[in-house]
Amino acid sequence: MKNKYFEWINNNLLNTWYNTIITIFVSFFLFKITKSMILWFSSVSWEVIPRNLKLILTGSYPVGELWRIWVILGVAAFLAGVSYSLLKKGITGTALFLIIIPGSFAFLNFSSGSRIWLIILSILQIFGYLFARYIAGEKSKTVIIIGWVLFLPFMYLFISGFTSSEGILPIVKTNYWGGLLLSMLISITSIIFSFIIGLMLALGRRSELPVIKYFSIGVIETIRGVPLITLLFLGYLVLPLALPSSVTPGVLIRAMSGIILFHSAYMAESIRGGFQGLPKTQYEAAYAMNFNKFQSLVLIILPQVIKNIIPILVNSLTGMVKDTSLISIIGLLDLVGISTAIAANPKYLGDSPQVLLFLSVIYFILCFSISQTSRKIEAGMNYDNKEAAK
Amino acid sequence: MHLTKFNDDRVIKIAGQFIFAAFLIMIMSSMYGNTIAALTKRGMLPGFKFLSLAAGIDIGEHLISFNNSSSNLRAIVVGLLNTLSISILAIVFSTALGLFIGLCRLSKNWLVKNIALVYIEVIRNIPLLVLLLFWYRAVFMGLPHIKEAITIGKFQTSDGFTGARLFFSNRGMVLAWPTIGTGWSSYIYIIIGAIAISVIFGIYLNYRGKITGRKPMTLVWSFLLFSILCFIGWLLTPEAPLVMEYPQLKGFNTTGGLSISSEWGSLFSGLILYTSAFIAEAIRAGIQGVDKRQVEAARSLGLNSFQTTRLIVLPQALRITIPPLTSIYLGVAKNTSLGVAIGFPDLFSVVGTLINQTGRVLELILVVMVIYLTLSLSTSLIMNIYNRRIQLEEK
Numbered sequence: 001m002k003n004k005y006f007e008w009i010n011n012n013l014l015n016t017w018y019n020t021i022i023t024i025f026v027s028f029f030l031f032k033i034t035k036s037m038i039l040w041f042s043s044v045s046w047e048v049i050p051r052n053l054k055l056i057l058t059g060s061y062p063v064g065e066l067w068r069i070w071v072i073l074g075v076a077a078f079l080a081g082v083s084y085s086l087l088k089k090g091i092t093g094t095a096l097f098l099i100i101i102p103g104s105f106a107f108l109n110f111s112s113g114s115r116i117w118l119i120i121l122s123i124l125q126i127f128g129y130l131f132a133r134y135i136a137g138e139k140s141k142t143v144i145i146i147g148w149v150l151f152l153p154f155m156y157l158f159i160s161g162f163t164s165s166e167g168i169l170p171i172v173k174t175n176y177w178g179g180l181l182l183s184m185l186i187s188i189t190s191i192i193f194s195f196i197i198g199l200m201l202a203l204g205r206r207s208e209l210p211v212i213k214y215f216s217i218g219v220i221e222t223i224r225g226v227p228l229i230t231l232l233f234l235g236y237l238v239l240p241l242a243l244p245s246s247v248t249p250g251v252l253i254r255a256m257s258g259i260i261l262f263h264s265a266y267m268a269e270s271i272r273g274g275f276q277g278l279p280k281t282q283y284e285a286a287y288a289m290n291f292n293k294f295q296s297l298v299l300i301i302l303p304q305v306i307k308n309i310i311p312i313l314v315n316s317l318t319g320m321v322k323d324t325s326l327i328s329i330i331g332l333l334d335l336v337g338i339s340t341a342i343a344a345n346p347k348y349l350g351d352s353p354q355v356l357l358f359l360s361v362i363y364f365i366l367c368f369s370i371s372q373t374s375r376k377i378e379a380g381m382n383y384d385n386k387e388a389a390k
Numbered sequence: 391m392h393l394t395k396f397n398d399d400r401v402i403k404i405a406g407q408f409i410f411a412a413f414l415i416m417i418m419s420s421m422y423g424n425t426i427a428a429l430t431k432r433g434m435l436p437g438f439k440f441l442s443l444a445a446g447i448d449i450g451e452h453l454i455s456f457n458n459s460s461s462n463l464r465a466i467v468v469g470l471l472n473t474l475s476i477s478i479l480a481i482v483f484s485t486a487l488g489l490f491i492g493l494c495r496l497s498k499n500w501l502v503k504n505i506a507l508v509y510i511e512v513i514r515n516i517p518l519l520v521l522l523l524f525w526y527r528a529v530f531m532g533l534p535h536i537k538e539a540i541t542i543g544k545f546q547t548s549d550g551f552t553g554a555r556l557f558f559s560n561r562g563m564v565l566a567w568p569t570i571g572t573g574w575s576s577y578i579y580i581i582i583g584a585i586a587i588s589v590i591f592g593i594y595l596n597y598r599g600k601i602t603g604r605k606p607m608t609l610v611w612s613f614l615l616f617s618i619l620c621f622i623g624w625l626l627t628p629e630a631p632l633v634m635e636y637p638q639l640k641g642f643n644t645t646g647g648l649s650i651s652s653e654w655g656s657l658f659s660g661l662i663l664y665t666s667a668f669i670a671e672a673i674r675a676g677i678q679g680v681d682k683r684q685v686e687a688a689r690s691l692g693l694n695s696f697q698t699t700r701l702i703v704l705p706q707a708l709r710i711t712i713p714p715l716t717s718i719y720l721g722v723a724k725n726t727s728l729g730v731a732i733g734f735p736d737l738f739s740v741v742g743t744l745i746n747q748t749g750r751v752l753e754l755i756l757v758v759m760v761i762y763l764t765l766s767l768s769t770s771l772i773m774n775i776y777n778r779r780i781q782l783e784e785k
Contacts (some may be wrong), residue, residue: 012498012499013499013500013501019498022501023499023501026501026502027501030501030505209403209406210407212407212410221767222763225762226759226762226766227724227725227727227762229730229738230738230758230762234755237751237755238755240428241429241752242422244420244424245424245427321517322515323517325519325520326519326728328519336517336523339523340523343527352523352528352531356520356523356524356527357524357528360516360520360524363515363517367514367515367516368511368515371515
């Protein structure tokens with residue numbers, strides 16, 4: 001056993017004389033950096049994070065209504081649990097990780113209410129999985145599709161509320177939404193809408209009709225040529241001018257319109273890549289089966305294209321989450337906006353590094369898990385394609 | 391019968407396009423009408439005359455002279471030059487860093503390989519804005535005040551002030567920088583001569599290469615020759631062509647040397663960190679994308695490791711790397727617009743200030759979009775030409 005470790009070190013760290021030197025140097029610097037980081041960690045006060053945790057996660061969403069967000073998370077956990085049943089080899093490492101994470105957070109020093117909710121999130125995922133496996137069975141696919149489609153409107157309705165202040169779901173105005181909640185809401189909504197617009201633009205760009213084709217090309221290339229922030233300002237400042245004076249869109253919608261416009265152009269190009277990746281024989285086969293253009297598009301081409309670009313779509317969600325941070329520039333209190341607000345608070349003078357580090361960790365966990373999921377899906381699809389080719 | 395059907399199809403197509411165009415024009419004209427109405431209400435009819443009026447703002451960093459009585463147009467040009475200069479510098483440095491990290495990622499040393507992997511994964515999954523704010527708020531703002539600035543190579547000047555090779559404070563960095571000395575006017579002829587000689591040498595090398603059939607390293611040898619000639623010329627010039635100018639601390643200000651503001655520093659460092667991770671990934675993909683059998687074939691033909699890399703791997707890796715690299719470079723120019731978050735006066739930030747000052751939303755956003763579009767389109771044109779040159783010519 002000892003020999004094996006020794007062999008590994010010999011092969012990977014000390015295989016040539018210059019690698020040995022590099023290893024020694026790098027280890028030395030790594031040690032130095034780690035040491036100074038640990039020193040820094042222990043020297044600064046981390047009070048600012050727990051004190052502002054609620055603000056960072058949900059902004060100024062009323063404390064009495066926080067249960068709504070937990071319910072939304074619970075529904076998402078249940079749907080996620082049901083979705084795990086689609087995995088071919090049963091529960092995989094990733095799914096297990098997602099199940100364990102909320103439960104393990106319950107051991108941290110949160111309020112008792114939050115701890116119970118966190119445990120419930122874990123249990124709901126397991127329950128969803130078992131429900132799909134043993135009760136719904138074959139029908140679980142329908143449950144998944146309908147569930148996720150209804151999830152977005154349900155989420156909005158639940159978070160914004162619709163009754164007066166005496167009712168069960170009093171209205172919470174959008175300017176109370178903030179932090180991670182706002183970032184995620186905008187990301188998820190924007191990706192759905194930009195997919196729809198992107199699909200239309202991609203189809204337009206492939207169209208034989210010159211007017212539609214050049215219109216789509218013009219829109220896509222213009223948007224891809226300018227930074228997101230100009231579009232954000234366009235949505236924020238110019239959109240209210242361009243709409244009839246009777247319509248006054250809220251700040252959230254104005255901000256989102258810029259993000260959606262921006263990402264739909266990039267999405268259109270991804271989708272176009274998906275169209276180009278499809279073998280020509282598929283079109284010819286559809287034509288030979290006497291399908292007309294519309295039928296072959298909807299029944300033959302699109303399902304395959306969408307399936308092929310699912311990994312790209314999931315991956316573009318990371319870009320969306322990252323780009324959402326820009327809304328703080330136009331004054332919305334998303335994760336970054338909240339951090340700026342905390343930095344401006346004289347009580348937390350000089351605590352900016354800790355807050356920004358915490359933000360980075362949140363963003364990293366979000367984006368890294370999304371991109372890993374996309375890789376997993378891609379690997380699974382390559383496996384499927386190889387199986388089909390056999 | 392076939393003919394009539396064809397005709398029908400065409401009629402539908404034309405009618406469809408016509409309806410689409412009419413619909414589009416309707417929406418556009420209604421939006422335009424609304425905008426004009428809203429602007430008229432504010433008493434501001436769109437027009438570009440305001441560009442020649444005085445801007446009345448101060449811009450901290452300007453490459454061309456600028457004060458608060460300069461025109462709005464000049465302010466935009468100042469912003470554009472800031473954007474261009476920082477983009478070009480960031481592209482050069484992040485390409486170098488990205489190349490280094492990309493090669494580390496392919497290293498056989500486990501430690502080096504995994505440090506590069508962690509670097510790439512961490513940086514790619516954090517928004518650029520957070521990185522910038524981190525540099526600005528945590529690094530630069532955390533530095534001491536100018537009075538207690540971190541100094542390297544401190545000395546006392548004859549008139550009693552503190553001079554140093556480098557001052558590092560929360561206002562940024564001031565470092566010693568060469569300035570033109572008395573020998574410059576004669577040295578410039580040596581540089582011109584050196585350029586001419588190395589260009590002729592390069593042409594000769596290419597000519598030799600065509601005869602012998604061996605690809606010469608024209609750029610490397612010409613550049614080497616150029617450097618040697620310049621170095622000899624430096625020694626031969628009686629007075630030094632360039633003199634080091636050391637910054638001095640006078641009261642709360644520094645004079646002399648090259649001054650880099652903390653805004654510039656944050657934007658530059660943030661951009662380099664962020665972009666290099668993406669470039670590293672593109673370079674790794676490019677090199678790994680070269681078929682292993684190509685290397686094996688080259689080695690079995692008797693090429694050594696250096697020749698294999700130069701003649702077989704790099705040209706093919708470049709083909710794979712150029713298209714993603716193009717979009718990364720375009721991204722850098724666009725990402726400089728995030729300077730607005732930390733107060734660096736790039737194009738967008740200047741325009742943002744002008745929007746606040748003049749209220750000319752529509753015109754100013756249009757100007758910014760047109761400038762960025764021109765930049766993007768011209769860059770991608772150049773990169774496409776280069777790309778076409780290095781792509782495989784398939785017969």
